[in-house]
Amino acid sequence: MKTSNGAKHEFDAAPWKGPTKRYDIVKEGSIALVFVVILTIALSLLMGSPDEPPLTFKGWAVSNADNFYVTAVQELAGTSGTATYGPPYNKASDGLNMGPLWLQKWVGVTRPIDSVNDFVIAPLSTQVMSTEIASALATWNAASATERQGWASAYDDAITKVEGKLSDVPAGAYGPVPALAKGLTDMAKAGALDAALLSQGGFFQTDNTKQILFFGDGAYLDDAGTKANLQGGTWGMMNETGRYPGQAWLWLYSFWYQIPPFNNEESKPIGANADAYIMGIMGLLSLGLILIPVIPGIKSLPMRVPIHRGIWRQYYETQGIKRRKK
Amino acid sequence: MSEMWTAKLRNKWQKELPIEKLLPDDQPAYVASWIYVFGVLTLAALAMIIFSGIILAFQGPAWYHTSHAGKFTNSLHFWSVQLFFVFMVIHLWGKFWMAAWRGKRFATWATGAVAFIASIATAFTGYLVQTNFDSQWISFEAKDGFNSVGVGAWFTVTNLGQMLLLHVAFLPLILGAITVVHVLMVRKRGVVPPIDAQPSTDSEVGR
Numbered sequence: 330m331k332t333s334n335g336a337k338h339e340f341d342a343a344p345w346k347g348p349t350k351r352y353d354i355v356k357e358g359s360i361a362l363v364f365v366v367i368l369t370i371a372l373s374l375l376m377g378s379p380d381e382p383p384l385t386f387k388g389w390a391v392s393n394a395d396n397f398y399v400t401a402v403q404e405l406a407g408t409s410g411t412a413t414y415g416p417p418y419n420k421a422s423d424g425l426n427m428g429p430l431w432l433q434k435w436v437g438v439t440r441p442i443d444s445v446n447d448f449v450i451a452p453l454s455t456q457v458m459s460t461e462i463a464s465a466l467a468t469w470n471a472a473s474a475t476e477r478q479g480w481a482s483a484y485d486d487a488i489t490k491v492e493g494k495l496s497d498v499p500a501g502a503y504g505p506v507p508a509l510a511k512g513l514t515d516m517a518k519a520g521a522l523d524a525a526l527l528s529q530g531g532f533f534q535t536d537n538t539k540q541i542l543f544f545g546d547g548a549y550l551d552d553a554g555t556k557a558n559l560q561g562g563t564w565g566m567m568n569e570t571g572r573y574p575g576q577a578w579l580w581l582y583s584f585w586y587q588i589p590p591f592n593n594e595e596s597k598p599i600g601a602n603a604d605a606y607i608m609g610i611m612g613l614l615s616l617g618l619i620l621i622p623v624i625p626g627i628k629s630l631p632m633r634v635p636i637h638r639g640i641w642r643q644y645y646e647t648q649g650i651k652r653r654k655k
Numbered sequence: 656m657s658e659m660w661t662a663k664l665r666n667k668w669q670k671e672l673p674i675e676k677l678l679p680d681d682q683p684a685y686v687a688s689w690i691y692v693f694g695v696l697t698l699a700a701l702a703m704i705i706f707s708g709i710i711l712a713f714q715g716p717a718w719y720h721t722s723h724a725g726k727f728t729n730s731l732h733f734w735s736v737q738l739f740f741v742f743m744v745i746h747l748w749g750k751f752w753m754a755a756w757r758g759k760r761f762a763t764w765a766t767g768a769v770a771f772i773a774s775i776a777t778a779f780t781g782y783l784v785q786t787n788f789d790s791q792w793i794s795f796e797a798k799d800g801f802n803s804v805g806v807g808a809w810f811t812v813t814n815l816g817q818m819l820l821l822h823v824a825f826l827p828l829i830l831g832a833i834t835v836v837h838v839l840m841v842r843k844r845g846v847v848p849p850i851d852a853q854p855s856t857d858s859e860v861g862r
Contacts, residue, residue, distance in 0.1 A: 378734070
């Protein structure tokens with residue numbers, strides 16, 4: 330017997346009047362819970378869970394003092410990743426865009442970070458310091474903004490010219506910048522910088538933004554991410570430290586970073602703004618997932634692909650319902 | 656009496672979702688596949704996540720780094736999340752291939768899809784509050800995506816306090832509420848009939 334689409338819709342929506350069977354959903358739920366509890370306990374006992382200790386500024390400054398020192402100079406010169414980031418931290422750039430949509434720029438600076446003071450001067454000022462560092466700080470604080478920028482830029486340029494080999498940097502008008510960078514490096518080596526970065530502004534602090542951003546400006550965090558196979562270009566978003574499953578459900582988000590033009594930062598306009606475009610794509614796809622029942626083509630896919638014949642095999646056999654003809 | 660909001664709500668509830676529908680002791684005969692188990696398995700894993708999460712919340716985010724009991728509880732939380740997503744994804748694919756939105760079940764599908772998205776957000780904030788190297792790395796990398804579309808101005812992945820509150824309070828509340836609505840929708844509408852199922856008599860059409 331054939332029915333119209335409207336009648337079939339009403340039939341699907343109406344309470345089932347066909348054959349039924351006894352089905353204890355409370356028992357089913359209880360068995361499922363016991364099964365999951367046992368499985369979870371077994372996996373926990375056998376596998377444990379990942380827990381790589383966090384990186385510290387002390388670890389960075391001790392293991393790669395030159396890189397830490399150069400990063401401190403970049404913070405003073407305003408050339409680090411954070412100093413040049415743009416919103417929501419500062420106005421050094423406009424940030425990323427999706428065509429005419431400059432959302433990052435439009436929301437503006439909501440989490441202001443001044444890399445010079447927040448990352449270098451303020452932490453150094455909390456310390457009992459040597460005469461050399463105290464003098465360097467006093468010189469810096471007494472100087473004009475132009476003088477400070479001139480010293481820091483000159484030193485940063487000189488380091489860049491010798492490709493970071495500090496022993497080859499020629500003498501120059503760098504003012505107190507070398508002493509300040511050395512002071513911060515020594516402070517980090519002593520283990521005092523982590524807490525100093527966090528505690529700015531009061532006793533109770535739960536915001537690690539300054540620490541995380543400063544970390545990312547150097548090579549230490551990036552190297553550790555590469556070593557742990559966590560880089561975005563190698564599906565790192567889905568990975569976890571050690572031999573544990575990560576956020577595998579982010580596979581589609583991660584997928585876009587593996588293919589052109591998203592995986593090429595030099596490719597304009599999309600590759601250079603990959604983060605924004607991929608966010609946009611995933612937003613649309615998420616909306617698409619919710620709206621599948623009304624999207625032509627996709628909503629009728631299950632009727633055309635006979636996977637349902639396997640799911641309801643018993644019903645189709647007992648009712649003698651053959652596969653529909655295309 | 657019938658003008659009372661309370662009475663109207665009770666009457667509507669009793670009409671739409673009587674206790675026999677909420678806790679039925681029978682099901683259509685076509686409910687005979689392992690695929691039907693994955694919805695309830697997802698709920699069971701969610702219960703395990705909430706249980707282990709409550710213990711972790713009472714002890715604080717750093718407890719599991721230094722305590723064997725903490726490490727084990729964290730492992731329970733970790734693996735129940737992994738199982739939760741495995742079960743939920745199988746459930747979701749199963750419902751897709753069953754076209755389970757048929758017969759006025761759009762809201763059931765939509766709440767399920769929103770629950771899936773809310774689960775991803777909740778798990779993501781969980782990874783950010785591990786207070787270990789992984790959370791350092793994820794927060795540094797993820798900030799660029801959120802900042803690029805302006806969301807980072809308020810949703811600050813590098814802010815441990817904000818992420819912790821969202822993970823243990825706000826997002827579970829949202830996810831829990833959506834899940835309850837989803838389950839109630841399933842019970843209200845019943846399990847979708849098979850594709851190609853036809854009424855056996857004319858009286859079964861268009862009731």
